[in-house]
Amino acid sequence: MATKKTLQGVLLYLGYLVMFLFIVFPLYWIVTMSFKEFRDIIAYPPRFLFKPTLANYRAILGLAGDGAGFAFLGYLKNSIIVSSLSVALSALVSIPAAYAFARFPMRLKDNLSFTILSLRFAPEILIIIPLYAVFSKLNLYDTYLGLILVHQLITLPLTIWILRGFFAEVPVEIEESAKVDGCGPWRILTRISLPVILPGVAGAMIVSFVFSWNNLLFGLVLSGPKTQPVTVGILQTMHFDQINWGWMAAAIVFSIIPGILVSGYFGKYLVKGLTEGAVKQ
Amino acid sequence: MGGLAHKKRLSSLCASPYLFVIPALVLVIGIFVPFLSAVWTSFTDSKLYIAETNFIGLKNYIDLFRSGQFQQSLKITVFYSLLSLAVQLPLGLGVAFLLNIPSRMQRFMRVVLVLPLLIPPVVAGLIWRTMMHPTNGILNHLLGLIRIAPLPWLSSPKTALISVVLIDTWVFTPFVALLLLAGLQSIPAELKEAASIDGAGVLDRLLWITIPWLTPHILLVTIFRAADSLKSFDIVYQATRGGPLNATRLLHIMAYEEAIRWAGFGKSMAIIMVLWIMCYAITNILVNRWKRAVEVM
Amino acid sequence: MKNRITSLGLVLSLVVALSFCSIVSADSVNWRQEEGTALNVLFVAHPFVDAVRPLIPEFEAKTGIKINLEVQSEVPAFEKILMDLQSRRGTIDVFMTSPLQVWQYATGGWVEALDGYLADPQLTDLQAYDLDDFSPGVLAAGRWNLQPLGGVGEGNTWALPINYETYITAYRYDLFQKFGLKAPTTYDELAEVAKQLTFVAEDGKQIYGVTTRFDKYWDLPFLTYGTMVFSFDGEFIDDEGRVAIDSPEVVAATELFISILQESAPASIGSNTWYDAMQQFASGQYAIAMNEADLFAPVYEDPSQSMVAGLVGYAVPPAGPNGTIKANSWIWQVAMNSASKNKNAAWLFMQWLTSKEVMAETHLNGNMNPVRSSAWEDPRLVEMVESWGEYPGQYAEVQVTMLENYSGLWFPPHPELTRALDRWAEAVQQSFFEGGNVERNLQKAAQDIATMLGLD
16 A cells, blocks of 8 residues: 555656646746847757846846836736736626526526627637727727726636536535525525635636736737737837847746736635535535 | 426526626627628628728638638648647646645646746747757757757648647646646535445546536536637747748638738638637537536536 | 839938038927827837937927837737728827838828928928938838839838848858858859858857748748849849749749758758848858848847857848849838828927938947938948958948949839738748749749739
8 A cells, every 4th residue: 555655656746747847848948048148049059058147137127228118017017907807807797697607597598608608719800900990989099998898808708608617516405505594696606606616716717817918919909008918018029130039038037927926826726625615514 | 416496496586697697798799899890891802901892792702712722721720729629638637637636746736837828829939939940949959969850840841730739738738727627626525425435446436426527627628729729820820920831821820811911801801700600610519518518417 | 114113222422521510400390389299109129219219208308299109029010000000090190111011001091191291391391301311212112103013212202211121141251261262142152152061060060051031921022032033133023014923034043042942051941030040140050141131230240149240241142143133122111190180290200200310320229221321421330330241341331332233122012012922932932842843833823923913
């Protein structure tokens, strides 16, 4: 039995190692790039050892004369505002909707929910051209509000459908007992069902945050100098005469941090202990 | 499980379930106007730089299905999606199982898992492209260290498509794994306890509890990955611009070039409509499966 | 075909000091007439923008006009400009562009004709602005009478130039000297030299003879490979108005182009982008950058960015079999949205931006190459590029020779030109990858292009 345990442990860590290498190597490469001079980045054979420099970070933070006007923290702020509020709005709207789709018999239920889902697979150039005209007419161009609204296209279908699946799996018996205690549907939703599906909510929040964070086209076309997100900022390191890989890598390193915090925070709720407690109550 | 009868009684408590849905719908309706205008455009000869447009019926569609380029792009697109799904679903499932095993590193590995998702696909395409460069890239250099002949990666029409699927896999497998992990975590403890009291083995539990429980989650992930890979653009465009020699010219890339680079708006929207219909049909089938799977629960 | 810009031209005035005197001349224009206006400006990420950004506060102080500057890399910038122009909302007032795009925009009526503003003494001090100071061909590239396939340099002015690049040979003179070779003057020589320079160095490193961009994109025929085609006396459209990319001249050029790449470049060349070509040459693994952008020289010559700083020679691109040398050029321009609501302010900005003083200042901070003669004569600029090349002054010498004799805009204007050139590039790639019949591939492309341009 002991050897079996050890064997399992070895296999587990072997699995971790493979996964770690595949995932982390490109990231490791990006991080080293962010500390390299251009000549070390393009060198062949590729360089693992080099004289590190902070010039790339200075440039994208607008501290060096070279990157004058390139203040990456501004893009970061814009992205944080747009993505977190988009996710929050989606969650707020999706939780009741997903619950209703999962629980209540509605005549148009399938049509409605499928329509919402189908928004998700609209190729972006389909809507971006007409949307641009609408945005500039309504003065939504280059505003946070406009971006948060359009990001619902990315986050809303994802959140509703993930949550709908989780709500559907909540045993009806749990709700029934609450109903006997005299809870209304809102109370049942917020007190009983929602705590049970916290892993689902966490998963949905993380992935929709990430998809919103990574979106390029909406930010590019519908935002101007005031609200540009990090993806647009990162791409600005591609100059007409060269791709400034070092700047790009440094910009990526910065842009990853909020995502790590978000997934670390919500990741807590992906852990079983919490849900078990909720179910047993 | 007899859930239906319960559901009916439950709903009688709430006068209007539509109330729950209205906010979501309001946000969605605004999108339909642009969508309808795009449908109309696909039946016209619209060029962005010519103000006047004429209705030309199905001509754009007929031209498309006659063109060899479109047929090739259609084939590539389907192949790309199938290959992505075939690789990413099993891989994601495996990772989800791996990260579901309690261990000291569990929490750390979950954060690691999310990392590729935090790189914008556009940038992932570019960075992977430099790593895959046949003469100057790090990958062939590393292969050389273990005496493996250099691979052409993105530079040959024969290997380019598989190479972009590899990038896609790096970026999106975590998405699959994350959602399946959340599914695994939501298996009610009672269900597992009951099973272990019955004396079910590991394999039994996997076959009779875990997999059935996970089926709707797997279907949902498939829905999103199928739709996303059919309309894949960012990664591939940055990595290859559709080349070499059209080997990775997916339908979305074709539509993009038509509209943005060549200003052929009508034709582009026809391609987009074909893409939309494909997504719609496939998703529809999967959603019906999903509903059945959920109702079984 | 007539009516194309045959040469960018360059008028070097003998009296250097003269052009500087004119700066001091009194302005007849009231620069504060549009005080309080705000302009949205969209530029393409380019050394020009980095150079001009610190100067913008001067303009704002001088005029009271606020500049909201947005910078995007090339492809996203074109996307966004297209979105805004076609929407006719006039969100973007002034933007960076190039002839290839302007031919599309002007056809759509999206760009404002600038002639009225130039002629209005309330708005323009022509004497200080000095139109004659621009290289005539570069300036004329902004004019077009809207006739498909003709009339560049005639009709209205749609855009003003801010810099240009042209396509030359950059070579590692240290390697050339080691092998006792001279910079190639014909494409046959280039093929020969490149083969010799494909070798394994003492340290076991593989050196390749050539690099250049080679992917399925209009920049291939429009810029680099196109330079070779035109030097072979090939044409895009011949005198009878026929698409001529399947002529014996073009076929010969294409066959040699492919064989040079097959013999002296790695197999992966078939997916090389412009930045691959630049980085490969800067990494020291390649002996010649064939017909590549002269704009890359500042990177090559910067020791923190390149392994070959101080080892690069520059030469006029090789001549074709009949001794012809014709190099393409890429011109960056600024243009005004015809839907702009702040046209006078936009014009004041454009005028200031392309003035002698501002242009000269930007060139010193990396905006290459100058489009005004006065800038070429600026001793500070001359000093900056002095050390570039195999011998002192080689880069500047090549530049001036190119401008005077060889660089031009050899393509006729047409709004569908990008589509046509993409198709041409596809035929060249086909010939490379499928090892197929160059002539047949080009013939098919020629037929398709004729349809695209409405010539069939």
